[in-house]
Amino acid sequence: MNRIAGVPGGRIVSAMLAAAMGMAAYTAPLQGQQSxxxxxxxxxxxxxxxxxxxxxxxxxxxxxxxxxxxxxxxxxxxxxxxxxxxxxxxxxxxxxxxxxxxxxxxxxxxxxxxxxxxxxxxxxxxxxxxxxxxxxxxxGPQIPIDQAAGRLKIVAAALPVNQLSELAEGDTPVAAFLAKGTPEHYDTATAKQIQFPENSSSLPAANTGEPQILLLFINSHTRQMVKRAAVGGEGFVLDHMSREAIDTHLQTVGDALLKGFVDAxxxxxxxxxxxxxxSDWTRQLPEEFKKRRGYDLIPxxxxxxxxxxxxxxxxxxxxxxxxxxxxxxxxxxxxxxxxxxxxxxxxxxxxxxxxxxxxxxxxxxxxxxxxxxxxxxxxxxxxxxxxxxxxxxxxxxxxxxxxxxxxxxxxxxxxxxxxxxxxxxxxxxxxxxxxxxxxxxxxxxxxxxxxxxxxxxxxxxxxxxxxxxxxxxxxxxxxxxxxPANDVALLLPEDDAQADFRPGHVSVTDEMKTKITPALMRAILGSGHNVDYVDGSALYDLHKHPLLIVPPTKRIRLKAAEGIAAYAKSGGKVIFIGTTPSVAPGVKDAKDTPEIQKVMAQLISSSAHISNEDELPGAIDRLVRPDLDVHTASGAIGFLHRHLQDADVYFIANVSSSPQTLPLHTGSTYTTAEWWSPEDGTVIAAERERPFTLEPYGSRLLVLHGGSAPAGVLKPKDLVASTVAPIALSHWSAEFPGSKGSPALPTQTDAKTMWTDEASEKFYSGEVRYRAGFRSAAPKTGEHLLLHFAEGKALPDTQPEGRNGMRAWYDAPIREAAVVFLNGERVGSLWHPPYELDLTKFIHAGENTVEIRVYNTGINELAGQPPRDYTALKAKYGDRFQMQDMEDLQPVPSGISGPVQIVYRTERSLP
Incomplete structure (x- = not known):
């Protein structure tokens, strides 16, 4: 793991932060240590x-x-x-x-x-x-209205008000005010609390001098119902801020369900x-607020x-x-x-x-x-x-x-x-x-x-x-x-998020989507580092991160500011972006603002301070070495680093539909490098200074350590093109075994390998067994025969911005997966690039038969059916679900696209 000069092992940082914040030092041992x-x-x-x-x-x-x-x-x-x-x-x-x-x-x-x-x-x-x-x-049904998710109902009405709406079931008055202005814009400084009107006859009269409004605050409920409920599970969503509500749920639903787990x-x-x-309110909130914050919220x-x-x-x-x-x-x-x-x-x-x-x-x-x-x-x-x-x-x-x-x-x-x-x-x-x-x-x-x-x-x-x-x-x-060995910590401006709360919108994570911008995240990740979030309450847990980044932030608690100062004093590096923290966040905290400003002034004078996210990659490079050199990948490479007692492990992934080549430069000081294959468990020696390529959506596990490679570790070698001409597999037979829903189709000779090209087969979902024969001599020493498919194609990403979900934007030559047999023996499966298998140890001298069992998705079969009718179901149980994207279904291409060849490769050992 990267360490910067002056950071003495991380746990000293933790101890200093803990001392600064009056908490016990947290030390996490290395987990699951093994040789x-x-x-x-x-x-x-x-x-x-x-x-x-x-x-x-x-x-x-x-x-x-x-x-x-x-x-x-x-x-x-x-x-x-x-x-x-x-x-x-x-x-x-x-x-x-x-x-x-x-x-x-x-x-x-x-x-x-x-x-x-x-x-x-x-x-x-x-x-x-x-x-x-x-x-x-x-x-569910066990939750009465007074234990249902709560909200603060706010009614603003211009005076005079002729009719007072009755409170809904479960509603109770909180407070009433008169204020100058209109329901859309009123002067809070003029707000005067009055007795909550009991009925229309007790409504206040209008002030003839200037516009006035009546403000009513009511302890109400969202009336949100459980989504996608089972039969008998229908009812109100419970109040997540009420101990009474969760106790009701646990004593009814929880205890009932766990009767099925008595033995274990x-x-x-x-x-x-x-x-x-x-949900932004609960019945006990005024009392709890006063007890915790030290003043009355109602006024x-x-x-x-x-x-x-x-x-x-x-x-x-x-x-x-x-x-x-x-x-x-x-x-x-x-x-x-x-x-x-x-x-x-x-x-x-x-x-x-x-x-x-x-x-x-x-x-x-x-x-x-x-x-x-x-x-x-x-x-x-x-x-x-x-x-x-x-x-x-x-x-x-x-x-x-x-x-x-x-x-x-x-x-x-x-x-x-x-x-x-x-x-x-x-x-x-x-x-x-x-x-x-x-x-x-x-x-x-x-x-x-x-x-x-x-x-x-x-x-x-x-x-x-x-x-x-x-x-x-x-x-x-x-x-x-x-x-975990992420080098960068990113401080979440949670106090700013809470200050930006408003009635009906009280989610820290929703606010973070605007405060932790994609540009900020990509600047960090693109500089060759992975990142952990930290909030002000968890700063003392920064026991291993050499760099802390503080995004544009206005509010901070004094103990959090002191925590950053202790982190910097122990050797941690800090980068501030744009607006720096300068204000205590709460009403009673205001007395801390001068001390916060003093602490922050000293911090900023000794730390990096940049104007915006565009300057961040350069600032990071000046303070810490990249953990993995991903600069050439333009944001297409992600990685995770784990640190062991005597090794470093990197998981490296290409998140794009195009091949990516990058140098094998890491922050680890270990000398021996190995690629560990998550596909089959094999281990191959790696060259530290040799660039490597990740295929579209490819991934690798890199293990670095200081020992010598044992006998079981394969030496790195290239397979280079041979002078032997490839064998084209073109005379195919195709067998359609069928599935539960798709009927078996007759065996075809010299079939098209994309079966959806045929009108009679475009709605077929299931397995198709393609067979072809070829002749081959026994492989020579160092010679490999590979089953090779056409190259796939990157597709443009047409996902609408902000829409949930993802997919692989890649047109593969096998749609969608295959299992390959040679002479009756299973060679392996193909379900992601590269679409290639080594047949060498399965080849017979003379005649050989390759069988490729290709499997598509169930969407073709579904597209050939009339839309499913839920009218009777919803008439009985109500509209509990809406099927997504099921209109106008179309079958998708299925089978093998492009030529299939047996290609010859020759081993070339690397120096």
Whole structure:
């Protein structure tokens, strides 16, 4: 790991920061330390707990034990290490003849199905997690209106007001004011609190001198209902700031569900991302605010509502901090304690609304991220950064949430393209989103969630899933070794975010999307460094980052300013961009502003201060060496660095659809370099000064250490073109074995290799077996025969700005995956570039037969069907989902594009 002159090992930094902030020093030991030789052995067959998992959607839930068992075995055979049980909306009406019965959520019958699934999974050594609620966010019929998600309702009416609207059910008065102005623009300095009018007869009279308004503040509720609820799970979203509400949920839903886990607890209980829209108030807020902030919020409600002034921003900040306190203490901590009491763990996506902070990630035992926005602000980096700071070695992430819409369109290459972005953000446990429960009565290609990819065995390319999951397993396991080694810390301006809160909008992470700009993130990553976020409360955890970047920031707490000063005094380097912190954030903090300005003036005089993000790469280069030289890649290369006691590990990924070549220059001082293949576990020596190329969406694991390479490490060599002419494979036969939904088609001779070119086959989804013969002599020493496909083509990225989701922008020669056999023996699979396999050890002298089993997606089959009609379903259960991008479906090209050849290559050893 890079170290700058004067930084004495990092933990001294931690101790000084802790002393400055009155906290105990945090020291994180290197995790899972092993020798390089041990790593090599385990890398070949990593433990099962590094396997990817899937979110398993039970629709209804209308499930049977027979189907549960079948799907669990399919997951296991596909290489998945576990599943998360999640019950959502129904997809079929009850039908005794078909055996369809929607079980009521949390009923004894449904809980028995949970028990059965847990037993089946455990018998196969699989991890079983449980979503502790139906749909999301938590809530349901057990939540009365006074425990539902709260909001501050604000009514501004010009005087005279003739009629007072009645309060809605669950609403209670908070305060009333008169102020000069109009409902759109009023003078908060003139606001005068009055008795809350009980009825129309008690309304104040108009002042004839100038316009006046009546301001009413009401403790109300968002009335948000649980999204995508299962049958019996319908109801209000609970108040995430009310201890009473979460206790009600745990004592009803939680206790009921865990009866299915009496013999063995789930590995984790899960809470999805905080999507409690508009929730900015709770019944106890005025009392809690006064106790925590030291003054009464009620007289300041007009300023809270109107904003604009510095005083109003300070009030909004204090309001936001109080909301965060209540989410932490009344939602996150009770759930973590509940998990501990039930011998499990709380896995939580702790971001969104209401107002969670980065340091709140200390509370869940298993913080989880979401989103592949590796070069922008992302929830995934938010979570991995917290885990890096607070010593959690495993970072999970909901992965493939919006992958290549519509459902069934996503491919194995799409999966890799997103997973690699997650890896460079610090993820080392994939939670695939997801696996739709899909019984035999579901029309093929089966069920899907309204807006997500499908990774179950109904997708034809599932035949290569074991190879995909093996790749993910090896990378995940390697990225758990040692400790994280990101060199740059980026201070999140959370106090500014909270000061920018406004009624109905109280999300720290939403504010960060504008404060941590894509240009800022790309400047850091493009300079050859990876980055962790840190907030003011976590500055003392900076025990290894040699560089701290402070983006444009106005407000900072005194202890945070002192924390930066202690960090700099211990040898850490600091770069300030644009506006520097100068103001205490809250009302009672104002007395600290002079001392903050003094501390910051001293800091800025001894630190780098640049005007804007354009100057950042140069400023970084002057202070720390690049961790990996990625300058020539123009933002197309991401990497993650892990530091072991006697080695450095880099995961390097090309996130683009074009090849990228870059020098093998790293900040590591270790002399021996090796490429470790996550595809097959082989290890090949690498040349430190030799440039290397990553194919489109390619990735590599680089291991650097100080020892000598053992005998099992392959020497690097080039395969160069031979003078022997390639063998063109052109006389193909094609067999269509069919799938559950697509009929088998007759074998064709001299078939076109893109089967969708034929009108009769364009809606076929499944497997096609292409066979061709060729003659060959026995390979000579040093000679390799490769099965070689046409080059793929980069596609323009036409994703609309701001739209969720991603895909691989690449037109591959194999659509979408293939398994290759030579003379009846399995050679390997092809599901990402390079589309090439070495046939050498399978070649016979004389006649040979190559068989390429190609698999497309389920979208062609779906496109050939009439749109699915949910009219009767929604008439009974309501409109609980809207299928995404399912209109005007078209089949996509399937098969093999371009020529297929056997090409000869000759080994050329490198010097």
């Amino acid at each position: 390089v030789d041990q790593l090599r052995r385990e890398f070949a067959n990593p433990p099962n707990d590094a396997r990817p998992m899937v979110r398993w959607w039970w629709f209804g839930p209308a499930v049977s034990k027979e189907e549960i068992s079948r799907e669990i075995h399919q997951m296991h055979e596909g290489g998945f290490g576990g599943f998360e049980l999640a019950s959502v909306y129904p997809l079929a009406l009850d039908d005794p003849q078909k055996g369809i019965r929607n079980l009521r959520y949390a009923s004894p019958e449904m809980v028995d199905m949970l028990r059965f699934a847990r037993e089946q999974g455990s018998a196969l050594g699989m991890r079983v997690d449980l979503t502790l609620g139906s749909g999301w966010p938590f809530g 607890p789930p590995y984790a209980i899960f809470s999805d991302s905080l999507e409690v829209y508009g 300041h409600l007009p300023e809270l509502a109107a904003g604009v002034t510095p005083e109003a921003e300070a009030i909004r900040h204090d309001w936001g901090v109080t909301l965060s306190d209540l989410v932490r203490e009344n939602y996150l901590k009770p759930l973590a304690d509940y998990a501990t009491a039930h011998h499990t763990r709380f896995r939580s996506q702790t971001y969104g609304s209401p107002a969670a902070t980065l340091s709140d990630e200390r509370i869940p035992q298993l913080p989880e991220g979401e989103g592949p926005q590796w070069d922008r602000f992302s929830f995934t980096r938010w979570t991995s950064s917290a885990n890096h700071l607070f010593g959690n070695n495993v970072t999970s992430a909901e992965t493939w949430t919006w992958l290549h819409s519509p459902a069934f369109r996503a491919t194995p290459l799409d999966m890799k393209a997103e997973a690699d972005r997650m890896f460079v953000e610090g993820v080392n446990q994939i939670i695939g989103h997801g696996w739709p429960y899909s019984p035999s009565y579901a029309t093929e290609p089966g069920y899907s969630l309204y807006a997500a990819a499908v990774f179950n065995a109904h997708n034809p390319w599932y035949a290569v899933m074991p190879d995909v999951t093996r790749y993910l397993q090896r990378v995940s396991w390697m990225l758990r070794q040692g400790e």
